[in-house]
Amino acid sequence: MSKTVLRGKAWVAAGYVMAYEIIKQEFWTSRIDAAENARWVMAGVAPEFDADGAFASHGYRFIVGGHNFAGGGKSIEHVITGIMGAGIQAVIADSFARLQFRNAINYGLPFITCRDLRAHVQTGDELEVHLDTGLIRNLTRGAEAQAAPVPSFVQEVADAGGMIPFIRRHIANGTVDTLR
């Protein structure tokens, strides 16, 4: 990844966050576009975010979630583009729902698995996340946690700018057969 150490302010989810709440049903058929999807991202998660641009206005750079983040069985990519459009650089959670885990990898947004990080972080804390080693430091509280490092395949896709440019390059280079 071009940038392996990320820093910024965290928003900590209070409970289980579903994809349905990150992007409310009325926006499921809107265009997949980071700026557009970011306007109403997280609108169903908390009343304070249920306004145009509300979540993005806080300037959070990380989401710290619990179990099965973005679950509920929706594959809509607006969840990921919306989160990225709001300025989020990585999501760290106990576990992730697989549909959004895939989407995150395809868009180059690190989804980092780290158990119980919520116990050590409060909303507004400044975090430092090392993608290559999985080290997470809470700069506000001086605590540290160890997450799983991001696999090299995920980094290659992120470096290419996402799955579409990654595959476009393989097609252009005639190297699709090397993907196995």
Place this chain on the structure above:
Amino acid sequence: MAGMTLTEKIMARASRRDHVAPGQLLWADIHTVMTMDYLGKSTFEAFAALGVPEVFRRDRVICVSDHLVPPPTAHFATMLNEWRVLVKQHRIEHFYDLGRQGIAHQVMVENGHVLPGTISIGTDSHANTYGAVGAMGNAVGVTDAAVAMAIGKCWFRVPETVRFHIRGAWPSWVMAKDLSLHVMGMMHWNGHLIYKTIEYTGPAIDNLGMAGRMTLCNMTVDLGAKNGIIAPDAVTADYLATRTTDAWSALVGDTDAAYDQEYEVDVSTIAPTVARPDKLDDIASVDAVAGTPFNKAFIGTCTNGRLEDLAIVASILQGQQVHRDVNLLVVPASSRVYLDAVRAGYIATIVEAGGAVDTPSCAACAGVHTGVAGDGDVVLSAGNRNMKGRMGSRNAQIWLSSPAVVAYSALKGVISDPRELPASQWIDQGPPAHV
């Protein structure tokens, strides 16, 4: 080296490897890619960004109208028109548009677009349904679908396999849906099934027809799993015999395969089961909640809108009248199911009983059209999800159950136990007699 489970075998073959292990990331060959109206246009737009003029195989990209037909708004009607132009432009051979439509997963399986031992993907979460014929069925987003449309491949993380061994005889009025809800309650959304393969095995699965197998695999996504699968057998071969001319070869899991977890369920101890509103794992035996009033009954969806489901519904409604305080809506899972149900007389029975029938679609299950729930509605649904807002208003309650429970309760006006009915009205859920 430990043996491989069925899903691992499929992934090894599709990635041209001798062996794969859980956790491994790999690229695998895709047999078919399904995309439907809701995300079809977006998928073709992502495809266009890849720089290839043609899809990898025009007979292996399947396009289906299901979520938004007949279109409920001018906005969606326009979106579908734009999508149809793209489908035509790419000369897609299998386009199930309004008139020939069905819920995509039903259409995929009933038309032989899914084969045992292969991987098929779709841009809708219930693509897990394909596991019923021994395929790996997987839901993906539009990016993955677009990539597969271009290169015939998709990347996967090899999942750990969890086995549910189901034994015992199926009691009357207990359907595959009841087993799915029972497993839901048993696992309590504790995370043990997230990203796993669920493999159903055992004599009670051997004795289950394809409709029930599709229900079981369908709801594995709601358990949090990556896919659900049932090894192909004589039931599978019989089902596919009239649906595909493509050759297929069955794969079986190794006897020394390593399972991540193993559970056993005696199906003879299961009662008709319901999920209370808002949470899938908040389950109860139907007799424990009998008498609960509701005002909307819904039977359909990729979980329970098949011919066998409508047969049970018709058997219960035959000569009876739906309670005056209940609206019953029945939506067959596909045009093929609909026509078969018309010919079998099930549709006439439902309409005579005071039930409404609509053209095949996801209907109210997707919360977009055809019977959406409003404030204060209490819905008893044979669908798959009951979270707030799923069928429309967040101020509606959704109970889930088998079609048998919905149909019998619709007659009574309150949630009722179909085991009160004479055994002669029950229809065995096993495979056809000749298998």
